[in-house]
Amino acid sequence: MRYISTRGAAPELDFEDVLLTGLASDGGLYVPKTLPRFSHDELADMAGKPYSEVAFRVMKPFVGDSIDDATFRGLIEDSYATFKHDAVVPSVQLGPNHYLLELFHGPTLAFKDVALQLLGRLLDHFLTRRNEKGVIMGATSGDTGSAAIEGCRHSDHLDIFILHPYQRVSEVQRRQMTTVLSDNVFNVAIEGNFDDAQAIVKGSFADQQFLNGTRLIAVNSINWARIMAQIVYYVYAAVNLGAPHREVSFTVPSANFGNLYAGFTASQMGLPVRQFVIATNANDILHRTLASNDFSKKELLATLAPSMDIVVSSNFERLLFDAYDRDGDQVRALLEQFQQEPAVLAEAPLARLRAQFASASLSDDGIIEVIKDAFARTGELLDPHTATGFYAAEKARADQTTPMITLATAHPAKFEDAIVKAGFDGAALPPSMADLLEREEQYAVLPAELSAVQAYVAEHRH
Numbered sequence: 026m027r028y029i030s031t032r033g034a035a036p037e038l039d040f041e042d043v044l045l046t047g048l049a050s051d052g053g054l055y056v057p058k059t060l061p062r063f064s065h066d067e068l069a070d071m072a073g074k075p076y077s078e079v080a081f082r083v084m085k086p087f088v089g090d091s092i093d094d095a096t097f098r099g100l101i102e103d104s105y106a107t108f109k110h111d112a113v114v115p116s117v118q119l120g121p122n123h124y125l126l127e128l129f130h131g132p133t134l135a136f137k138d139v140a141l142q143l144l145g146r147l148l149d150h151f152l153t154r155r156n157e158k159g160v161i162m163g164a165t166s167g168d169t170g171s172a173a174i175e176g177c178r179h180s181d182h183l184d185i186f187i188l189h190p191y192q193r194v195s196e197v198q199r200r201q202m203t204t205v206l207s208d209n210v211f212n213v214a215i216e217g218n219f220d221d222a223q224a225i226v227k228g229s230f231a232d233q234q235f236l237n238g239t240r241l242i243a244v245n246s247i248n249w250a251r252i253m254a255q256i257v258y259y260v261y262a263a264v265n266l267g268a269p270h271r272e273v274s275f276t277v278p279s280a281n282f283g284n285l286y287a288g289f290t291a292s293q294m295g296l297p298v299r300q301f302v303i304a305t306n307a308n309d310i311l312h313r314t315l316a317s318n319d320f321s322k323k324e325l326l327a328t329l330a331p332s333m334d335i336v337v338s339s340n341f342e343r344l345l346f347d348a349y350d351r352d353g354d355q356v357r358a359l360l361e362q363f364q365q366e367p368a369v370l371a372e373a374p375l376a377r378l379r380a381q382f383a384s385a386s387l388s389d390d391g392i393i394e395v396i397k398d399a400f401a402r403t404g405e406l407l408d409p410h411t412a413t414g415f416y417a418a419e420k421a422r423a424d425q426t427t428p429m430i431t432l433a434t435a436h437p438a439k440f441e442d443a444i445v446k447a448g449f450d451g452a453a454l455p456p457s458m459a460d461l462l463e464r465e466e467q468y469a470v471l472p473a474e475l476s477a478v479q480a481y482v483a484e485h486r487h
């Protein structure tokens with residue numbers, strides 16, 4: 026499998042090199058040059074199979090011969106053995122033709138574990154084989170950070186630097202990161218928002234001199250391996266609800282768009298998907314773009330669903346690349362315009378997107394009402410991100426006959442603010458985290474400046 030950049034001007038890479046990097050050298054994101062496609066029979070045969078088996082079959086074409094089958098199967102088995110549910114990602118029924126895909130049974134209670142448990146093991150495998158060290162830099166609005174730390178901290182080959190926006194993640198989220206006191210883990214609170222943190226990470230890929238030749242690796246969804254591992258649960262959930270014999274639809278709480286882009290990729294690989302619904306919080310750029318062709322930045326708001334407090338959505342670029350018929354020049358021009366001023370999509374790509382995507386956004390007041398209402402109607406206590414999905418699924422679904430699968434992206438115990446505002450006492454953390462609020466924390470606070478962060482990384486890495 027070869028990988029190309031969405032901006033068309035970076036060298037093609039194989040899987041191993043794509044895994045061990047981040048942004049492409051032209052500022053774009055790597056995507057497969059051609060996508061594998063599953064036949065009807067291949068999809069049908071995955072129904073009822075264990076999650077690890079589906080994961081192997083879905084991901085094998087992306088990794089190709091870079092890793093032998095037995096080793097790859099072993100890494101997959103180990104990754105998903107860390108999940109607390111036998112099904113790894115179970116589905117529960119919410120109502121007629123509406124299902125919740127619970128992606129929060131991993132070690133840090135959010136969907137990020139699905140990809141980052143595997144990514145950490147893959148990185149360790151390849152770096153050990155090469156006898157190389159790497160520096161990870163990641164930006165988090167709350168969930169990627171702890172999942173990346175949990176997935177990578179046991180590797181002797183990695184130093185991990187995670188940037189989170191100061192005082193803009195929940196207390197549980199912050200503590201899940203800052204109470205890991207390993208020698209190779211460094212948490213940095215940035216005096217800014219998630220977009221600032223993500224810009225610093227991307228800026229570091231663009232200029233890596235501060236690392237003196239040590240490899241810089243991404244754990245955010247700019248890394249293709251994150252997307253690859255997330256494709257699996259779309260296939261798993263769909264085939265267990267009757268695909269490919271019937272279509273399904275998905276609603277996805279969205280921001281940096283890696284999650285939904287993985288679902289879109291699954292559909293490009295042959296999974297019959299009737300509709301994708303994009304759910305956003307008040308940071309609604311994805312909804313505005315789709316609904317009113319308003320692809321413009323607005324001030325980033327702090328909401329009750331903090332993990333989705335993002336304006337510059339990395340993976341939307343991958344979707345634009347497909348919508349613009351994989352024309353890297355047009356994608357580069359559009360994104361350059363977006364950085365400077367409001368942008369609009371051309372008619373044909375927008376029409377293509379509207380044929381398969383719908384969207385809705387939900388304010389903080391709406392999130393509180395939906396958490397209450399969903400509990401009253403279904404008995405499920407939704408986290409505030411999943412609440413945006415529950416709302417959007419009901420508001421924007423194309424029909425009532427296609428099964429709708431709403432992705433539950435995090436456990437409510439991570440977001441006490443919203444849960445308490447909705448009138449509940451809170452949600453209990455699992456026993457392994459019962460003393461989280463008493464544990465010692467360590468983190469640095471830095472200005473949102475590339476040079477300050479790079480100097481910190483250069484000073485602290487091993």
Ligand SMILES: Cc1ncc(COP(=O)(O)O)c(C=O)c1O
Binds near residue numbers: 333
């Ligand atoms: C709990 C939760 N829900 C939804 C999202 C949005 O997912 P994505 O960025 O893949 O669109 C995130 C973070 O990205 C998250 O942590």
Ligand SMILES: N[C@@H](CCOP(=O)(O)O)C(=O)O
Binds near residue numbers: 245246339
């Ligand atoms: N919501 C994310 C933001 C980063 O997204 P990623 O999928 O690109 O890692 C978070 O919780 O950190």
